[in-house]
Amino acid sequence: MALLEVSQLDVRFALRQGEVRALRDVSFTLDRGERLGIVGESGAGKSVAAFSLLNLISRPGFIAGGRIVFDGQTLNTLSERKLRKVRGNRISMIFQDPMMTLNPVLSIGEQMVECLKAHRRISSKAARAIALDKLRQVQIPSPEKRLDQYPHELSGGMRQRIIIAIALLLDPDIIIADEPTTALDVTIQAEIMALLLDLCEQHNVGLILITHDLGVVSQVTQRMLVMYAGRVIEQGPTREIINDPQHPYTQGLLNALPQMATPGEKLNQIRGSMPSLAKLPSGCAFHPRCDFMTRQSGEPRAACIEQVPGFVGTGSCRVACHMVAEMLEDRRLKEETP
């Protein structure tokens, strides 16, 4: 059984204008030591997905349905007390902005010791020793000195290293990293990502990496989910999706990257923009922007407007698209009638 199993997760926000469904029917699994990427543009629901795993969704948001099973425990029905034993302990989280995550009035050492003492019966001295060891692991220069420093004395890259050290403090099974390097410069970003990857491999820690950067996902993760307007639209091994994306949106996203185009030529843009979750189009949420909605014969595919596409399998990838489903069906029929 997989270490983490999310099935049919449904998250809603009860707003004055009505209920907004931020996640619909999101299912995925994560094995021990596996690295999973969740990509999508802003508003796709990737951060909500990550936050809801640890029930960090606060009102007006709530988990309306689905199950999150971690190591045999159903997290979404767990009491707050029991959930707290998992949160930060067996599943830890790294957020985007390192300055917002660290407490500005506590020294680095105090924050790390506090975290250890919350989960373990341990003396301050022993906790400090563990903290120091973790700071060494994240390759911070002069770690002894850092324990007594405050967050504002450190640079952005250094702060993010500290956050990673804190995430590793209790030897978690899974780290959820929500855009961990977006606030950092490219050279620092590359170092932090390399560090995170090394540490996950060394300690066999699972990683759920939320990002909008397809380059980062392709270098760090083994499997990936692509999200659009609150749904997963494509999932499978990262390499396969990057090399041969099936869903028109994934194709569009990859083709829109400047590194995929000849310098100086027009980029392949996806027209329009992501719909607001409050006003989702009917059927496949991507259909107003999709170039494949009309068949090659010129007649439009009614299913795209009327029906939400289910997942169809192509090899180890799974895609939610009527066009792909139709193609697979055609292929199957051809093979049956020689």
Next chain:
Amino acid sequence: MSAQADNRIPVRDADGAEPLLQIRGLKKRFSLSGDFLDQLRFKKGRLVRHQEHVHAINGVNLDIARGEALCVVGESGCGKSTVARTVMGLLSPSEGEIHYDGARIDHLSSRKLLPYRKRMQMIFQNPYASLNPRMTIQQTLEEPLRLHHPEWSRAQVIDKVTTVMQSVGIDPDWGKRFGHEFSGGQRQRIAIARALAVDPEFIVADEPISALDVSIQAQVLNLLMDAQRERHLTYLFITHDLAVVEHFGTRVAVMYLGTVCEVATTATLFDKPRHPYTQALLSAIPRLKDDRPQHIRLSGEVPTPVNLPSGCVFHGRCPHANARCKQEIPALVTQTDGTRVACHGVEEGRL
């Protein structure tokens, strides 16, 4: 010394055409010490005046030829936005000169600068902050026209606004709406429309697509490239995204801690980066195709621009630094293929 040779004005490029914009020995310092009274300190019983500065730009020389897109890249704090703002006259330089179309513009009064403002326009990073929330889109777009063409009739102005809205792909019927009603990509289109409304020849774009989503970035980048082709624009494009530079730029200037360390044509720079910092920067781009690239790791982090390192500003993090790098500031030296590199190692031929 070639650095001094660069200060001659005007410098003509290979074809004998004069560059549209010339930046010479540009320096910009920002005071950290507050006003005069804040600067006074007691030291050993005496009153001393104590001043500290952020050295944002330290002697930048750049030329921008007509019709090209010069990209300035670098990490945060390297001074690239300060260069953009100084060129536009939004900041006045501490030292150095800026020449536009042969005339010096950095010391002009705002009244005298007005005709130049019409010819050079700016697009900012954050379209959420650069549109006035209390003005409708129509008002936003009319404002620059009324300022620069006071003689135009109302019909002329409205006509121009409609044309420019169409040219950037926004529906002229949206004019009655306010900025907050639009998405980031649409707002950036409006900001571009405002810049294009007065038919400028030179556009300074400071991270125009950094705040946008991937699929929207492509739309806006295409729009900027179309505008360049149709209107023969010259761009000074500030960005930290090297993939965008590779696609968009004719030439690239790489900046580090307020100095230019390498200037080259885009193809040359990506094909054969010379400066150790450029090499590290390029190796850090997350690529889609290869699994784990050979990433050059730099030791340490960017030093503070308050107390600049001696010699080459990059020496503390450079794997090839020697004693000379710690003492002597390298000048931008032109290589055989026209690339200009500020590095002792490259100059001596050991890199």
